[in-house]
Amino acid sequence: MSTTSINLSLEIWRQKDSKAKGDFETYKLTNISTDMSFLEMLDVLNEQLTREGSDPVAFDHDCREGICGMCGAVINGIAHGPEPETTLCQLHMRHFNEGDTLVIEPFRSRAFPIHKDLVTDRSALDRIIQAGGYVSVNTGGTPDGNSTPIPSATAELSMDAASCIGCGACVASCPNGAAMLFTGAKISQLSLLPQGQPERKERAMAMVTAMDKEGFGNCTNERECEAVCPKGISIRNIARMNREFVKASFF
Amino acid sequence: MFFIQFLKSSIGKKWIMACSGFCLILFLCSHAAGNATLFNSIPLFQAYADQLHSHPLIISVLSKALSLVFVIHTTTGVLLFLQNRKARSTGYKVQKRAVKYSQASRTMIFSGLFILLYVLAHTYAVSFGDHATIGLTISYLFSSPLVVLFYITSFIVLAIHLSHGFWSMLQTFGVNHPRYNKLIRNLTYIVPIFFLLIFSAISLLFIF
Numbered sequence: 001m002s003t004t005s006i007n008l009s010l011e012i013w014r015q016k017d018s019k020a021k022g023d024f025e026t027y028k029l030t031n032i033s034t035d036m037s038f039l040e041m042l043d044v045l046n047e048q049l050t051r052e053g054s055d056p057v058a059f060d061h062d063c064r065e066g067i068c069g070m071c072g073a074v075i076n077g078i079a080h081g082p083e084p085e086t087t088l089c090q091l092h093m094r095h096f097n098e099g100d101t102l103v104i105e106p107f108r109s110r111a112f113p114i115h116k117d118l119v120t121d122r123s124a125l126d127r128i129i130q131a132g133g134y135v136s137v138n139t140g141g142t143p144d145g146n147s148t149p150i151p152s153a154t155a156e157l158s159m160d161a162a163s164c165i166g167c168g169a170c171v172a173s174c175p176n177g178a179a180m181l182f183t184g185a186k187i188s189q190l191s192l193l194p195q196g197q198p199e200r201k202e203r204a205m206a207m208v209t210a211m212d213k214e215g216f217g218n219c220t221n222e223r224e225c226e227a228v229c230p231k232g233i234s235i236r237n238i239a240r241m242n243r244e245f246v247k248a249s250f251f
Numbered sequence: 252m253f254f255i256q257f258l259k260s261s262i263g264k265k266w267i268m269a270c271s272g273f274c275l276i277l278f279l280c281s282h283a284a285g286n287a288t289l290f291n292s293i294p295l296f297q298a299y300a301d302q303l304h305s306h307p308l309i310i311s312v313l314s315k316a317l318s319l320v321f322v323i324h325t326t327t328g329v330l331l332f333l334q335n336r337k338a339r340s341t342g343y344k345v346q347k348r349a350v351k352y353s354q355a356s357r358t359m360i361f362s363g364l365f366i367l368l369y370v371l372a373h374t375y376a377v378s379f380g381d382h383a384t385i386g387l388t389i390s391y392l393f394s395s396p397l398v399v400l401f402y403i404t405s406f407i408v409l410a411i412h413l414s415h416g417f418w419s420m421l422q423t424f425g426v427n428h429p430r431y432n433k434l435i436r437n438l439t440y441i442v443p444i445f446f447l448l449i450f451s452a453i454s455l456l457f458i459f
Contacts (some may be wrong), residue, residue: 011344024344055391074343074345074346076345077343077344077345077346077347078347078349079349088290103345105343105344105345108339108341108342108343109339110337110339110340111338144373173349173356174339175335175339176335176338176339177335177339178261178338180261181303183386186252192346208260208261208262209260211261212260212261212452214334216338217259217261217334217335217337217338217339218261218262218264218265218318218331218334218338219265220254220331220335220356220359220419221356221415221418221419221422221423222350222353222356223350223353223356224349224350224353227349227350228349235422235427236427236428238427239422239423239425239426239427240425240426240427241262242262242265242266242422242423242424243425245260245262246262246266246425249253249256249257249260249263250253250257
């Protein structure tokens with residue numbers, strides 16, 4: 001595949017700090033290799049801005065291989081950009097065309113205050129995990145693989161839920177700013193496994209209560225979260241959480 | 252108390268919407284069945300109405316329960332709409348949806364409020380009239396093309412509301428399994444179209 005270069009116009013949300021008002025600024029980028037990742041393209045922009053003596057665009061990133069959940073922004077209205085099941089760092093510039101205008105906005109939700117530019121505070125998700133997203137037993141050394149039999153299909157379902165990287169795209173894309181796909185996945189991954197059974201009810205109660213306390217909205221089943229999730233997590237996990245929460249509340 | 256705690260939670264509110272929605276769908280079924288007597292004749296419909304009103308206790312309890320369920324569904328829906336707007340007070344510059352055909356889910360509050368308007372108009376015109384001559388009232392009402400147009404528009408809005416509401420209700424109840432999802436997807440079309448066809452046909456009976 002031959003490398004080509006494209007010229008882009010970027011409209012990026014710039015906000016000095018969490019209290020500042022913030023607005024869009026337009027930048028022109030020329031000669032962007034289509035082999036670059038989206039974040040590399042932002043790196044090029046930041047080098048350009050630094051050379052000009054301007055403040056570079058702040059954005060979150062860490063592993064840049066789609067597994068840490070740190071990166072994320074809304075590109076032309078879609079969280080993590082137009083490619084399905086792709087994190088922003090794994091999105092490549094070959095998916096854009098010469099002369100495209102890209103509007104880059106931070107993840108928006110009442111529960112995700114903006115720190116600076118595209119950097120948002122997603123610690124609300126951490127606090128949901130702290131409320132019950134764990135098994136509070138010291139397991140000691142690695143147990144024998146077959147000591148606790150788990151049906152393969154169940155293990156797969158749990159693993160599908162556990163593939164959530166906690167990036168917050170579900171919240172950003174939800175018209176109601178709800179965190180139900182995240183919380184549903186985190187409740188599901190443990191409720192499906194035998195190790196998660198002893199704390200199953202307390203976990204569902206505590207995590208849903210923590211989610212509500214953080215100021216996330218209510219799910220109205222719009223399925224936007226599932227559509228943008230870089231790990232393709234199904235809203236079946238939300239249905240499971242609905243069952244888990246009712247069971248925990250009433251029985 | 253655990254029950255109040257449940258109702259106040261985000262998932263509890265979803266369950267309020269789903270349970271009240273389910274009751275309203277059951278009411279639509281019974282309403283459609285009863286009104287289907289009009290396909291036979293006005294006297295048969297009148298006989299059905301007379302029979303119904305010969306049990307004042309049942310009518311009184313059911314109509315009050317229905318009103319209560321309707322009020323709960325409406326107020327919780329409006330409350331959720333307002334709460335959710337606050338949770339995402341700042342929108343995006345580029346407003347784009349990743350899900351195709353999401354018009355119904357996006358407009359639930361508006362289709363819901365239109366149905367509220369319709370229900371108010373419908374109960375004012377029909378329910379508060381004289382039960383003994385309800386058959387005549389209906390035939391008189393539906394002889395006006397404007398009234399029929401308003402009714403059919405309302406039934407289309409109801410079908411749109413149901414096309415999201417029915418599936419959404421099952422998802423809230425936790426019914427989401429690959430084995431049944433195809434059936435549920437089909438029902439998402441069948442249920443609203445069924446109500447649309449049967450109610451529209453009834454309202455068209457007297458115009459020709």
